[in-house]
Each structure stands twice: as structure tokens, then as C-alpha cells.
Amino acid sequence: MKHYLSIHDIGDLQTTVNEAIALKKNPYQFEQLGHQKTICLLFFNNSLRTRLSTQKAAMNLGMEVMVMNFGSEGWQLEFSDGAVMDGGKAEHIKEAAQVVSQYCDIVAIRAFAGLLDKKKDEAEEVLNGFKKYASIPVVNMESSVAHPLQALADTITIEEHRIIERPKVVLSWAPHPKPLPHAVPNSFVNMMRLQEAEFVITHPKGYELNPEVTKGCKIVHNQRQALENANFVYVKNWSSYSEYGKVLHTDKNWMMTQEKLGDAKFMHCLPVRRNVVVEDAVLDSLQSLVIEQANNRTYAAQVVLKRILENIK
Ligand SMILES: NCCC[C@H](NC(=O)CCC(=O)O)C(=O)O
Numbered sequence: 001m002k003h004y005l006s007i008h009d010i011g012d013l014q015t016t017v018n019e020a021i022a023l024k025k026n027p028y029q030f031e032q033l034g035h036q037k038t039i040c041l042l043f044f045n046n047s048l049r050t051r052l053s054t055q056k057a058a059m060n061l062g063m064e065v066m067v068m069n070f071g072s073e074g075w076q077l078e079f080s081d082g083a084v085m086d087g088g089k090a091e092h093i094k095e096a097a098q099v100v101s102q103y104c105d106i107v108a109i110r111a112f113a114g115l116l117d118k119k120k121d122e123a124e125e126v127l128n129g130f131k132k133y134a135s136i137p138v139v140n141m142e143s144s145v146a147h148p149l150q151a152l153a154d155t156i157t158i159e160e161h162r163i164i165e166r167p168k169v170v171l172s173w174a175p176h177p178k179p180l181p182h183a184v185p186n187s188f189v190n191m192m193r194l195q196e197a198e199f200v201i202t203h204p205k206g207y208e209l210n211p212e213v214t215k216g217c218k219i220v221h222n223q224r225q226a227l228e229n230a231n232f233v234y235v236k237n238w239s240s241y242s243e244y245g246k247v248l249h250t251d252k253n254w255m256m257t258q259e260k261l262g263d264a265k266f267m268h269c270l271p272v273r274r275n276v277v278v279e280d281a282v283l284d285s286l287q288s289l290v291i292e293q294a295n296n297r298t299y300a301a302q303v304v305l306k307r308i309l310e311n312i313k
């Protein structure tokens with residue numbers, strides 16, 4: 001694998017999940033693979049899980065890790081070709097990406113959607129800028145439109161807790177005070193398409209995701225109806241896509257409760273706002289898989305870095 005920008009870069013999903021589960025059992029098996037190789041993790045936004053699990057994954061593979069909070073520590077980047085840089089931006093992506101390529105063998109990048117300009121967000125200027133100008137492999141640690149390391153960890157978690165061949169998996173919108181990006185639900189939907197499941201999306205009207213992502217997916221606007229007989233319920237807030245980046249309403253009735261969850265397993269990528277997105281009783285119950293999802297982020301990242309390292313050796 002050259003880059004890991006979307007879930008589609010991984011090849012066969014089931015093979016990858018099996019490999020990740022094997023790595024989880026024996027995490028130091030490939031300690032030599034990353035010897036004298038360096039990964040640079042560049043953050044344009046906050047993180048807990050991605051920051052630590054990707055570093056842990058790289059360390060398990062014997063790599064050296066450099067982390068930079070680019071958003072607060074780096075020079076402001078210019079992305080336009082031919083720009084006259086007489087404003088606030090000190091460095092062009094052309095130099096920045098090539099410079100980073102001098103110091104490391106893989107670069108991983110987190111750069112969220114700004115949620116103000118759909119076209120600009122969908123152009124993925126940070127991720128695509130590095131892809132275009134860096135001479136090393138690029139890993140997506142959540143971009144404007146995708147969070148493929150999260151989706152892979154979610155698949156591993158579902159695989160570990162699946163008790164029937166074709167589980168019912170529900171992606172449910174939940175309220176949130178802030179406008180949040182579409183990256184996590186987009187990647188979850190794309191990943192669900194690649195596996196055996198009865199998949200249903202539920203959200204209030206107005207919260208349709210990008211129709212190109214959800215094309216052909218079953219969408220039910222009645223949350224209770226959608227949740228009937230669910231095995232896994234993945235809860236996530238996202239802002240409106242059609243009224244781009246807007247919070248249309250924060251209807252408390254969409255919060256996930258123990259009563260609505262029934263016997264299903266609860267999933268969320270974290271961080272989660274307790275008693276807004278989901279009530280305490282769910283997060284504090286044995287039905288919650290959120291900590292296991294966070295744990296599986298390490299093995300998702302590890303299988304991705306392993307494949308990239310095998311390709312650059
Ligand atoms: N990486 C996982 C989720 C990151 C981000 N959540 C957030 O920004 C939550 C912030 C808050 O709750 O204030 C999102 O939804 O894409």
C-alpha cells in the first residue's frame with residue numbers, strides 16, 4: 001500500500017481485519033520492520049485517541065515517532081498555486097510537504113473540515129497538498145471527508161463482537177451543541193458497504209449525509225423503528241450537509257438511551273458528550289464498546305503502517 005487516504009486503499013477488508021486481530025494478539029511480531037524508519041504525525045486539530053494510538057502502533061513496529069501540532073506550532077500554510085504571499089501565510093505547501101519528506105519515511109495528517117465552505121472542504125487541500133508534494137506515503141488521521149483509521153477500528157470491533165453472520169447495524173444521528181464534520185459517518189458508511197450486514201441509517205430530516213456516500217443505503221427517519229432488533233448501534237452527531245455545516249436542531253429526543261438501545265451493543269468513536277449524545281447508563285454499561293473501539297485504533301493503525309512499511313522496504 002502506498003498511501004492510506006480512504007478505506008478503499010486497504011484492499012480486502014476481511015483479510016485486513018484478520019491481520020489486525022493477529023497483530024493484537026502478538027503486537028511486537030514485526031518490531032524489526034520499522035527499525036530506523038520515522039513517522040511524522042502532523043495535527044492541525046485536537047486529538048487524544050488518534051495521537052496516542054498511531055504513535056503506539058508505530059512504536060510496536062519499531063519506528064521512531066515525531067509529533068507536531070502544526071495548527072498551533074507550524075507556519076500558516078498557503079495552498080494556492082501562483083499565490084502572491086504578502087498576507088498572513090508564511091509557507092507554501094510545496095515547500096512544507098517536501099521539507100517534511102526529508103525528515104521521515106511516512107507522514108500522517110489530521111486536518112478537519114472547516115464546515116464553512118463545502119467546496120473547499122471537499123477539495124481536501126491539506127491532505128491532497130501533502131499527497132501531491134510529499135515524496136513519502138501519506139496516512140489520513142481524519143480529514144475533511146474521511147476517517148478511515150476509525151472505520152477500520154470499528155470494523156475490527158464489530159468483527160470481535162459479531163455473534164451472527166449478518167448483524168443489523170444502525171448508524172444513528174444524535175444531538176450536539178456544535179457543528180461537527182461528516183468524516184466519521186462517511187467512513188463508517190463506506191466501510192459498512194464492504195461487509196455482510198443489514199445496515200440502516202437514521203437521522204432527522206435535513207441531516208442527510210452526502211447523497212453520493214449514502215446512495216442505495218436504507219435511511220429511516222423514525223429512530224425507534226430503525227433501532228428495532230439492532231445488534232450494533234453506532235451513534236454520532238454530524239452537522240447538516242445540504243445546509244452545509246449548520247446545526248438545524250438539537251432535539252433531545254434523539255439522544256441514545258438504555259431503553260432505546262435494548263440489547264444492542266453501543267458504539268461511538270469518542271470523544272462523546274455525556275447526556276447529550278448518549279446517557280450515562282449506556283456508556284457505563286457492559287453494552288458499550290467505546291473503550292474497545294479506542295483500543296482497536298492501535299491495531300487498525302498498525303496494520304496500515306505495516307502494509308506501508310512492507311511497500312517501502
Ligand atoms: N475524531 C473523532 C471525532 C472528532 C470530531 N469531534 C469533535 O470535534 C467533538 C468536539 C466536541 O464535542 O466539542 C468529529 O466529530 O469529527
Ligand SMILES: NC(=O)OP(=O)(O)O
Nearest residue numbers: 047048049050269270
Ligand atoms: N476517535 C478519534 O479520532 O479520537 P480523537 O479525535 O481523540 O483522535
